Amino acid sequence: MSAVAATVYEDRFDQLNAEFEQSDPSSILAWAAATYGDDLAVVTSFQPTGIVTLHMLSEIAPGTTVITLDTGLLFPETYALIDELERRLNLRLVRVRPEVTTEQQAARHGSALWERDPDLCCQIRKVAPLNTALFGYRAWIAGLRRDQSGRKAVPIVSWDAKYGNVKLSPFATWTERMIWVYLQAHDLPYNALHDRGYPSIGCNTPACTQPAATGSNERAGRWTNSSKSECGIHVLTRRD
């Protein structure tokens, strides 16, 4: 798709969002792949919605670039899951790492920055690296859903001023249950930590990822000692 045509689509977000509300995510992914081609990337931390996204795309548009942020602090179970899905789905995977190691970060900002200033830590280890990685991509796909805490206003397609491109959340209308039904129906692997009480899995530090009580919301257990609820990659608007 040419840049001119893509720009026309960017002027039609309201119309597209109205159409996509009734669309299956696979149709939205097919539209994105046809519209943006090689200028499209998926960004995923291999949470359940991301895995469903990757599986659908492996059938619709194999070879789509997949970006994951390797903060250097992920759980062993997460690294194992990434390796397994990279092989199984034959992903074109880009593992994006921060400019500084955890040791260099500690030398500059003190040890365990995630306990004292998690926003700065996420900026260094996630937001800034993604900004660099997404440069040149006209559109990116995220795994946001409206039934997740604090995400009820997520649009399916929007302009992402933070990264200067189009952002798509094809699963905005899906529920957590629909995601797990899909995973099981397609015998897809998921992070082993979910079976050990972790609803959401980020970095392997007690300050950032904790198990939560059964029945907690899907984002529970993240940054439990602070008001932080997002890593800073997503700029969300609440309509509470």
Ligand code: SF4
């Ligand atoms: S999740 Fe925690 S350790 Fe990971 S980048 Fe953010 S603050 Fe740092």
